[in-house]
Amino acid sequence: MGQYRFAIDSANVATARKKMVALTMVLTMLLCIGYCYALPSAMNSPLGFLSLLLFTILAAWVSLGFSVAMLGIAPMLRASRAPIHGTAATANIETAKVETTATVVDEGEFPVDRVALLVPIYNEDAAAVMACLKATAESLKRTGRGKRFDFFILSDTTNPEIWLREELLWSQVRSEMEGGYPSIHYRHRSENRGRKAGNIGEFLGRWGLDYRYFVILDADSTMDGETLVELARRMDANDRLGILQAPPIPEGNESIWARTQQFAARAYGPLFNYGLVAWTGSEGNYWGHNAIIRTQAFLRHCGLSKLPGPEPLGGEVLSHDFVEAALMRRAGYEVHLAADLEGGFEQCPTTVEDHARRDQRWCQGNLQHLRIAVAPAWHPVSRVHFLSGAISYLASPLWLAFLVVGVLLYLTDETPSNPAAAITVFTGVMSLLLLPKCVAIALQCHTNAKRFGGMFSLVSSMIVESLVSIAVAPIMMLYHSRFVILTLIGSKVRWGAQTRTDNGLGLIPAIRCHGLQSVIGVTATVLLATYSPELLPWASPLLFGLVFAIPLAMMFASSSLGRLLARLKLLSTPEETTPPRVLRRRDVLVRQFQTAGLPSQENSSLFVQVLRDPATYRLHQSLLAASVPPPDNTTNQATRLSVRTLRRLRKLARENKLESIPKSVRRTILSDAEALQKLHLEYWSGEKTAA
Numbered sequence: 001m002g003q004y005r006f007a008i009d010s011a012n013v014a015t016a017r018k019k020m021v022a023l024t025m026v027l028t029m030l031l032c033i034g035y036c037y038a039l040p041s042a043m044n045s046p047l048g049f050l051s052l053l054l055f056t057i058l059a060a061w062v063s064l065g066f067s068v069a070m071l072g073i074a075p076m077l078r079a080s081r082a083p084i085h086g087t088a089a090t091a092n093i094e095t096a097k098v099e100t101t102a103t104v105v106d107e108g109e110f111p112v113d114r115v116a117l118l119v120p121i122y123n124e125d126a127a128a129v130m131a132c133l134k135a136t137a138e139s140l141k142r143t144g145r146g147k148r149f150d151f152f153i154l155s156d157t158t159n160p161e162i163w164l165r166e167e168l169l170w171s172q173v174r175s176e177m178e179g180g181y182p183s184i185h186y187r188h189r190s191e192n193r194g195r196k197a198g199n200i201g202e203f204l205g206r207w208g209l210d211y212r213y214f215v216i217l218d219a220d221s222t223m224d225g226e227t228l229v230e231l232a233r234r235m236d237a238n239d240r241l242g243i244l245q246a247p248p249i250p251e252g253n254e255s256i257w258a259r260t261q262q263f264a265a266r267a268y269g270p271l272f273n274y275g276l277v278a279w280t281g282s283e284g285n286y287w288g289h290n291a292i293i294r295t296q297a298f299l300r301h302c303g304l305s306k307l308p309g310p311e312p313l314g315g316e317v318l319s320h321d322f323v324e325a326a327l328m329r330r331a332g333y334e335v336h337l338a339a340d341l342e343g344g345f346e347q348c349p350t351t352v353e354d355h356a357r358r359d360q361r362w363c364q365g366n367l368q369h370l371r372i373a374v375a376p377a378w379h380p381v382s383r384v385h386f387l388s389g390a391i392s393y394l395a396s397p398l399w400l401a402f403l404v405v406g407v408l409l410y411l412t413d414e415t416p417s418n419p420a421a422a423i424t425v426f427t428g429v430m431s432l433l434l435l436p437k438c439v440a441i442a443l444q445c446h447t448n449a450k451r452f453g454g455m456f457s458l459v460s461s462m463i464v465e466s467l468v469s470i471a472v473a474p475i476m477m478l479y480h481s482r483f484v485i486l487t488l489i490g491s492k493v494r495w496g497a498q499t500r501t502d503n504g505l506g507l508i509p510a511i512r513c514h515g516l517q518s519v520i521g522v523t524a525t526v527l528l529a530t531y532s533p534e535l536l537p538w539a540s541p542l543l544f545g546l547v548f549a550i551p552l553a554m555m556f557a558s559s560s561l562g563r564l565l566a567r568l569k570l571l572s573t574p575e576e577t578t579p580p581r582v583l584r585r586r587d588v589l590v591r592q593f594q595t596a597g598l599p600s601q602e603n604s605s606l607f608v609q610v611l612r613d614p615a616t617y618r619l620h621q622s623l624l625a626a627s628v629p630p631p632d633n634t635t636n637q638a639t640r641l642s643v644r645t646l647r648r649l650r651k652l653a654r655e656n657k658l659e660s661i662p663k664s665v666r667r668t669i670l671s672d673a674e675a676l677q678k679l680h681l682e683y684w685s686g687e688k689t690a691a
Helices: 010-038 047-073 073-080 128-145 162-176 193-209 225-239 254-265 269-280 295-301 321-328 352-372 380-412 421-448 455-488 507-531 533-547 549-556 558-565 580-592 605-612 613-628 634-639 645-654 665-669 672-689
Strands: 005-008 100-103 113-123 149-155 184-190 213-214 242-243 292-294 334-337 344-345
Touching: 005 507, 010 047, 010 269, 010 421, 010 672, 047 073, 047 269, 047 421, 073 269, 113 128, 113 193, 113 225, 128 149, 128 162, 128 225, 128 580, 149 162, 149 193, 162 184, 162 605, 162 665, 193 213, 193 295, 193 549, 213 225, 213 295, 213 634, 225 242, 225 292, 242 321, 254 269, 254 352, 254 421, 254 455, 254 549, 254 672, 269 334, 292 295, 295 321, 321 352, 321 380, 352 380, 352 455, 352 507, 352 549, 352 645, 380 455, 380 533, 421 455, 421 613, 455 507, 455 533, 455 549, 507 533, 507 549, 533 549, 533 665, 605 613, 605 665, 605 672, 613 665, 613 672, 645 672, 665 672
Parallel strands: 113 149, 113 213, 149 184, 242 334
Antiparallel strands: 005 100, 213 292, 242 292
């Protein structure tokens, strides 16, 4: 069979970019002309001009999103005619801007270079992580290419109980993965230097050159083996391909909010992905996980230095993925989005609050890109990626400012507005926001309706998703505005483990998270009703989401209501109607690992077990010996126990009072092989004395 070939037609990409820019400019100009007709004073007063300026920026942003979606129509239709092999599209995909042909190579043609699968974790649910990993490994084994891949669990976990649980489950999984499976390795760092980027960088600096490529997986990533093999094939076929990103597909959660995000990504996502490929071509972007990367090029060109100045806008680069993609492109390598590939899965936040908390971390990192974008030598498209990431968060305070200025202008301006023109502009903006969804649903009805539960389910789900999005939009606007302001005034965000389970949201947490938003909504409603009641109908979609933020957040966090929608075939996705084998297997493994005879993560007995049980003790000591020590002796000494503390702990161990050891020192004990040995021996000497 012929070898896979991936080619970018630069002339067609340039044409697509011209079309996108032209359409964006035309739509923005038409909306601005309409706005001037709707508000004649926009050109006659400083406040009016400010309103027009804000509207122009926001209209351009909305028009750009619409233009990208329209570019995706033709390639998505062409891709729908290509048969899908398993979960990875491996047949011909030809578009007006990206020409791609793919054929499955036979075993003799498949190269032998190994691929490292990196799984950085930080205080995650160990059972869920190992279930994702093992399901992916089993799927790789079924391809017959499992031995080409090696898993590396790179733990930065600080919770002692979760750390030990990771080790025990890793040992169990490793013993079960023999004969055609990928190998699986585990390494724990005692110092979380550089967060995720530092974790990966440390691994690559020591062992990366043993692998031609590496794939970064999130703690919740589950990937189909065929997709991973196809990613490697495409890298083998193009020596200039530096990063190949597979679109992450959210799935697996049951709350209304999670189901809404999952449906939107599966129903609308492909249209935008194909549109993104159309104009980015070989200047694509990278989203931090579910992507394959050329190791040598990454090590040579993608090192990150600290930004000058204090955090949060200075210091470590937080949203490092965009920067690494730009560095790879600046070095002359291509960065592609494999819009035709399925099989890369992840989970999404289950509540509006969890979604906002994740966005706060991304907001701080993306605002750093405003500084990075003006640095020399970037490819112009890389600058666009930087700016678009920042504007996606800056848009919220801009919308908020536009609304406030609009109300002030209405109250102070003596020039009458033009209601007909205002309705026309409003209709135009809403059309640009909603038409891409309608087009995406029409394309899905044409090609994949059964995978979403049928045509009626698709259309009904789009209506439900749109209503949820409209209700949540003002809530997220206030969240993002707050995040931007906090970042600009120097407030740093804490990076912790992401909540991935459907736990719901109680009344007290909902009040704590959304009470201020409700107060703002009620206050705005009273003020408008008092001074400008004629504006209430226009403002009602915005005010509704704020006034009822608390009950809405509780309702959207409900997994029982989400399951009710599932029974009604609303917000269904292909992963729900016909779950891939790798996801079915993962769900089984999660249940098995959660009942594997290990204590729950809330129980402190694993720490006691490592001191009492020789087998658990030997496992932990062997992993300590194999793990990377801190890079300097000062840090290492700082994490050691004092002589006085160690003497007191040895007494507790000898008296079999291990449960009394303070939790504050348990991580230090587990990181110190010498102290751990002394406590273990002390415990057993006490046991022999008692006997």
